[in-house]
Amino acid sequence: MSADGIKVLKKPQFDKSRWLQMPRDVLIGHGTIEQLPKVCEDLHLGKSALIIAGENTLKAAGGHAKELLEEKYSVDIFCAKNISLETIENAEKSAEGFDFILGVGGGKAIDLAKIVSYNLDCQFISVPTAASHDGIASARASVPTAGGSVSLDAHPPHAIVADTEIIAKAPHRLMASGCADIISNHTAILDWELSHRMKGESISEYAAALSKMTAEILVKNAHLIYPGSEEGAWIVTKALVSSGVAMSIAGSSRPASGGEHKFSHALDILSPERGLHGEQCGIGSIMTMYLHGGNWREVRESLKDIGAPITPRQLGIDDETAVKALLMAKEIRPERFTILDMGLERKCAEKLVKMLYME
Ligand SMILES: NC(=O)C1=CN([C@@H]2O[C@H](COP(=O)(O)OP(=O)(O)OC[C@H]3O[C@@H](n4cnc5c(N)ncnc54)[C@H](O)[C@@H]3O)[C@@H](O)[C@H]2O)C=CC1
Ligand SMILES: O=C(CO)COP(=O)(O)O
Numbered sequence: 001m002s003a004d005g006i007k008v009l010k011k012p013q014f015d016k017s018r019w020l021q022m023p024r025d026v027l028i029g030h031g032t033i034e035q036l037p038k039v040c041e042d043l044h045l046g047k048s049a050l051i052i053a054g055e056n057t058l059k060a061a062g063g064h065a066k067e068l069l070e071e072k073y074s075v076d077i078f079c080a081k082n083i084s085l086e087t088i089e090n091a092e093k094s095a096e097g098f099d100f101i102l103g104v105g106g107g108k109a110i111d112l113a114k115i116v117s118y119n120l121d122c123q124f125i126s127v128p129t130a131a132s133h134d135g136i137a138s139a140r141a142s143v144p145t146a147g148g149s150v151s152l153d154a155h156p157p158h159a160i161v162a163d164t165e166i167i168a169k170a171p172h173r174l175m176a177s178g179c180a181d182i183i184s185n186h187t188a189i190l191d192w193e194l195s196h197r198m199k200g201e202s203i204s205e206y207a208a209a210l211s212k213m214t215a216e217i218l219v220k221n222a223h224l225i226y227p228g229s230e231e232g233a234w235i236v237t238k239a240l241v242s243s244g245v246a247m248s249i250a251g252s253s254r255p256a257s258g259g260e261h262k263f264s265h266a267l268d269i270l271s272p273e274r275g276l277h278g279e280q281c282g283i284g285s286i287m288t289m290y291l292h293g294g295n296w297r298e299v300r301e302s303l304k305d306i307g308a309p310i311t312p313r314q315l316g317i318d319d320e321t322a323v324k325a326l327l328m329a330k331e332i333r334p335e336r337f338t339i340l341d342m343g344l345e346r347k348c349a350e351k352l353v354k355m356l357y358m359e
């Protein structure tokens with residue numbers, strides 16, 4: 001008791017409590033989309049749902065999801081061309097009054113559903129149509145703004161329904177891009193460890209180990225990942241979910257996003273709509289692995305084996321733009337310290353890009 005009789009709460013000597021949020025139901029496999037009504041029923045999500053999808057993903061799965069749910073729920077569709085602050089606002093208006101949201105698509109549709117459900121405080125289900133990104137399960141949403149990409153807090157999906165039959169039919173480029181997003185975890189972790197040593201940033205050993213292990217298992221199974229392979233789709237989707245869980249454990253995208261991601265976000269500004277997110281991160285990861293003194297040739301071989309690009313020109317991006325993106329990376333999320341924030345010189349950036357073409 002204090003002198004005036006008010007109970008004073010003692011500051012705990014040890015307080016590292018954290019509130020982790022994870023998906024509750026996770027279905028990954030052949031034909032799982034048919035289980036959507038059952039999953040919604042199991043989770044008692046309400047009576048009405050808004051499906052957020054893109055044009056392609058509406059055809060690939062969104063339309064069928066609507067048919068399946070309509071037997072029990074009132075369902076509408078919001079078709080999004082991109083993710084931007086304006087689209088988020090429009091999607092939020094469309095979602096008002098609905099009990100829950102489904103994000104059906106690639107990373108942009110899922111991030112949009114994630115952020116809208118977070119802002120409206122309702123649940124959402126992640127229905128990936130491609131194994132192209134590790135936002136399928138994460139509690140983060142990456143949103144482009146005028147000042148570059150930002151990673152916003154969000155809820156993880158309440159459930160994930162990943163139908164490997166649908167995912168295997170998506171263009172192989174998307175799956176190779178998802179693999180590259182995972183392979184880049186190697187350098188994301190090196191950057192995190194570097195920041196821990198140099199800046200005292202706290203690090204979660206569990207999140208880092210899970211992220212690293214996910215990349216290792218993926219590379220070990222690379223021979224099963226080829227165009228049209230449903231087993232490959234299953235392996236990659238599991239890796240993407242696992243990487244998303246690592247982000248939830250960390251409470252940030254740190255275990256899966258380092259300098260190679262800042263390079264990719266810079267390319268999105270300098271050369272929009274050329275490369276896919278994971279493709280750009282993979283190329284960035286070859287270069288940042290070199291800077292870390294690691295085995296950059298091994299990263300390059302893993303990407304090549306999976307069918308992911310290893311040079312900017314393969315994406316229609318000229319070398320000078322890649323050099324500029326390397327130098328611009330330090331301006332993207334400056335609070336995220338990485339090997340690209342240590343004073344990279346132009347002549348070294350040029351050398352890094354040239355190195356990508358070496359035999
Ligand atoms: N929130 C998070 O933790 C994470 C977010 N991201 C974000 O995700 C985005 C990248 O995701 P992507 O999927 O690469 O981009 P995306 O969502 O733009 O999809 C790429 C393309 O694939 C098409 N597509 C998807 N499924 C298809 C199918 N079954 N058949 C035919 N076409 C299909 C889409 O219509 C689109 O044209 C970026 O904005 C990135 O920042 C990436 C990783 C983690
Ligand atoms: O892409 C991500 C992880 O793969 C998320 O990272 P960002 O925080 O860089 O958007």
Ligand SMILES: [Zn+2]
Nearest residue numbers: 134181256281
């Ligand atoms: Zn990524």
